[in-house]
Amino acid sequence: MADTSSQPSRSRDLDKLLLRPGNLVGATFEPGPELRDALQEDFVKVLVVGAGGLGCELLKDLALSGFRNLEVIDMDRIEVTNLNRQFLFRLEDVGKPKAEVAAKRVKERISGVNIVPHFCRIEDKDISFYSDFSIIALGLDSIEARSYINGVACSFLEYDSNDNPIEETIKPMVDGGTEGFKGHARVILPGVTPCFECTIWLFPPQVKFPLCTLAETPRTAAHCIEYAHLIKWNEVHGGVAFDPDDPKHMKWVYDEAVKRAELFGIPGVTYSLTQGVVKNIIPAIASTNAIISSACALETLKIVTGCSKTLSNYLTYNGAEGLHTKVTEFERDKDCLVCGPGVLIELDTSVTLKKFMDILEEHPKLQLSRASVTHRGKNLYMQAPPILEEMTRSNLSLPLLDLMDKVPKDVLHVNGTTVKKDEKVTCLRKLRVVFKGVDGVADMDTAGGA
Amino acid sequence: MAGQYTCPICSQASCQRKRTKTRTISVSLFILRLLSLCGLFSSRTMIRLFKVKEKQRELAENASGGAPVKKQSAGELRLHKDISELNLPKSCNIQFPNGKDDLMNFEVSIRPDEGYYASGTFLFSFQVSPIYPHEAPKVKCKTKVYHPNIDLEGNVCLNILREDWKPVLNINTIIYGLYHLFTEPNYEDPLNHDAAAVLRDNPKMFESNVRRAMAGGYVGQTYFPRSM
Numbered sequence: 001m002a003d004t005s006s007q008p009s010r011s012r013d014l015d016k017l018l019l020r021p022g023n024l025v026g027a028t029f030e031p032g033p034e035l036r037d038a039l040q041e042d043f044v045k046v047l048v049v050g051a052g053g054l055g056c057e058l059l060k061d062l063a064l065s066g067f068r069n070l071e072v073i074d075m076d077r078i079e080v081t082n083l084n085r086q087f088l089f090r091l092e093d094v095g096k097p098k099a100e101v102a103a104k105r106v107k108e109r110i111s112g113v114n115i116v117p118h119f120c121r122i123e124d125k126d127i128s129f130y131s132d133f134s135i136i137a138l139g140l141d142s143i144e145a146r147s148y149i150n151g152v153a154c155s156f157l158e159y160d161s162n163d164n165p166i167e168e169t170i171k172p173m174v175d176g177g178t179e180g181f182k183g184h185a186r187v188i189l190p191g192v193t194p195c196f197e198c199t200i201w202l203f204p205p206q207v208k209f210p211l212c213t214l215a216e217t218p219r220t221a222a223h224c225i226e227y228a229h230l231i232k233w234n235e236v237h238g239g240v241a242f243d244p245d246d247p248k249h250m251k252w253v254y255d256e257a258v259k260r261a262e263l264f265g266i267p268g269v270t271y272s273l274t275q276g277v278v279k280n281i282i283p284a285i286a287s288t289n290a291i292i293s294s295a296c297a298l299e300t301l302k303i304v305t306g307c308s309k310t311l312s313n314y315l316t317y318n319g320a321e322g323l324h325t326k327v328t329e330f331e332r333d334k335d336c337l338v339c340g341p342g343v344l345i346e347l348d349t350s351v352t353l354k355k356f357m358d359i360l361e362e363h364p365k366l367q368l369s370r371a372s373v374t375h376r377g378k379n380l381y382m383q384a385p386p387i388l389e390e391m392t393r394s395n396l397s398l399p400l401l402d403l404m405d406k407v408p409k410d411v412l413h414v415n416g417t418t419v420k421k422d423e424k425v426t427c428l429r430k431l432r433v434v435f436k437g438v439d440g441v442a443d444m445d446t447a448g449g450a
Numbered sequence: 451m452a453g454q455y456t457c458p459i460c461s462q463a464s465c466q467r468k469r470t471k472t473r474t475i476s477v478s479l480f481i482l483r484l485l486s487l488c489g490l491f492s493s494r495t496m497i498r499l500f501k502v503k504e505k506q507r508e509l510a511e512n513a514s515g516g517a518p519v520k521k522q523s524a525g526e527l528r529l530h531k532d533i534s535e536l537n538l539p540k541s542c543n544i545q546f547p548n549g550k551d552d553l554m555n556f557e558v559s560i561r562p563d564e565g566y567y568a569s570g571t572f573l574f575s576f577q578v579s580p581i582y583p584h585e586a587p588k589v590k591c592k593t594k595v596y597h598p599n600i601d602l603e604g605n606v607c608l609n610i611l612r613e614d615w616k617p618v619l620n621i622n623t624i625i626y627g628l629y630h631l632f633t634e635p636n637y638e639d640p641l642n643h644d645a646a647a648v649l650r651d652n653p654k655m656f657e658s659n660v661r662r663a664m665a666g667g668y669v670g671q672t673y674f675p676r677s678m
């Protein structure tokens with residue numbers, strides 16, 4: 001290893017963070033070149049989700065921050081309108097997968113970095129793909145995709161018998177998002193800081209115009225675009241589903257919106273506005289992406305090395321008028337169905353679904369009657385409607401362990417009614433079910449106590 | 451400025467977003483310096499944890515093979531609650547064409563017992579998003595119907611499906627809303643322009659048009675298959 005103090009080194013700036021002690025460092029931070037070298041080891045692997053405006057920046061920032069093992073996943077192909085801000089792409093790349101081109105360009109510019117691209121939907125990868133990464137960095141523009149990745153990351157989380165998160169099962173996420181001159185960066189440590197679902201209300205509801213306004217009294221360019229997208233498309237294309245990622249579909253909607261706008265004398269319909277309205281995207285600004293990505297990359301570095309305490313836990317940035325930025329410490333929703341511990345219930349292997357429901361009713365923490373039970377997308381019992389009650393009734397006499405595919409320790413969700421302050425209320429609860437005396441359970445509990 | 455509430459999203463004091471459950475720290479330092487100010491979670495350096503995890507994973511993979519498991523979205527869980535608490539009038543019926551485990555796609559048939567549409571049967575498809583109830587379900591009318599608020603493509607003009615949707619609403623509310631469209635069709639929110647004009651100007655003729663359409667026949671140039 002070269003003497004970094006006498007020789008200008010590529011890691012000169014990184015060394016200032018990793019080789020020196022400081023007052024703001026994490027509690028167990030031990031500075032030294034080992035830390036910098038460890039960043040390059042196989043076990044430090046970062047997944048970047050999205051290779052768009054934020055993703056391009058994130059890949060570059062992480063690679064320049066000393067990370068050597070990166071992977072990137074994105075299902076989109078490069079469009080001409082991306083080129084003004086997604087700086088890894090060139091005109092000749094239009095039509096090629098974003099993930100592949102982004103990986104190639106960063107590898108060309110930064111020697112020694114290894115980036116594996118994945119040109120597919122995030123749902124196409126199974127859960128073990130995601131479990132492989134030390135940290136997941138999100139550069140996305142959709143709530144659905146964030147919610148999906150959040151669900152995956154939280155599914156690795158396990159709690160010990162005192163409802164404390166087990167450190168080794170925490171899959172950290174760093175999430176960035178921008179809309180025009182505004183943006184956010186946040187650190188999600190499932191079980192420690194609020195997950196995406198704990199604070200989903202932070203996302204303003206989408207603006208949806210009444211259909212009759214679109215059909216009868218359009219007043220804005222967006223009305224004309226939504227008319228073409230929501231009403232005219234079906235009228236003309238019948239059963240063909242509109243695909244926002246198909247440029248031909250988008251062009252058709254744009255052309256129809258232009259006709260509609262001319263008819264009503266409304267100005268302002270452009271192709272990029274059409275994309276923006278249909279995909280519900282506010283035009284992205286390169287500098288906002290750069291600022292938010294740098295914050296995310298820095299948080300990633302801080303989480304991995306402990307060189308500083310992490311952002312706690314939600315940074316907002318607004319560059320619309322001057323510059324305003326602040327950090328808000330949101331709190332977890334203790335009853336969050338996605339990241340919360342749920343209620344731990346120990347059962348004998350012989351317990352039937354019916355008996356299980358009786359146990360829920362008598363359980364002091366739950367007192368849950370009229371339970372409907374669901375396990376990983378399988379509805380084990382439904383109280384209503386009658387058609388589902390009938391379809392699930394035969395499960396009542398079966399052992400719960402069999403209904404849960406013999407998995408001795410897993411999460412179930414139940415809903416039903418409970419009594420709060422002398423009033424009957426409906427509730428939806430997460431349960432951690434553990435079957436006593438089944439192989440494997442004892443081992444896992446020891447790991448949890450360690 | 452300090453101490454005064456400003457929305458973390460839009461930076462406005464007047465914003466009506468939920469304000470509880472937050473603690474705000476207002477700072478005016480240069481952005482990157484700011485990032486290192488606030489802290490938590492540093493009980494063990496993550497990098498060492500990753501090494502431990504890598505070993506554990508190798509062991510685990512050798513032991514089992516790690517069968518991938520389906521996970522449920524938060525939207526599915528909330529929908530499960532909605533569906534298991536459904537309380538529908540006899541005139542409304544729900545079906546699950548993909549079986550008991552796909553609640554995200556279902557159909558509701560409505561058979562009004564009063565009004566212009568009495569004894570007709572109208573089928574609606576529901577498509578629920580994984581981020582339900584942040585987003586309203588997509589609802590289409592599968593039965594071709596002569597109705598001021600439903601167009602011939604099956605688009606439905608019901609405020610709670612679009613501009614007035616709120617996460618506290620549920621599937622039950624929507625089905626009641628749809629039922630209401632048949633007992634109280636409304637010419638002020640037209641999707642089928644012609645039907646709305648007839649209802650407004652000549653309710654008697656509207657009634658006979660509805661009857662003709664439901665029996666299976668033409669209203670103007672448009673053919674309606676039988677729906678009663």
Ligand SMILES: [Zn+2]
Nearest residue numbers: 195198336339
């Ligand atoms: Zn949560």
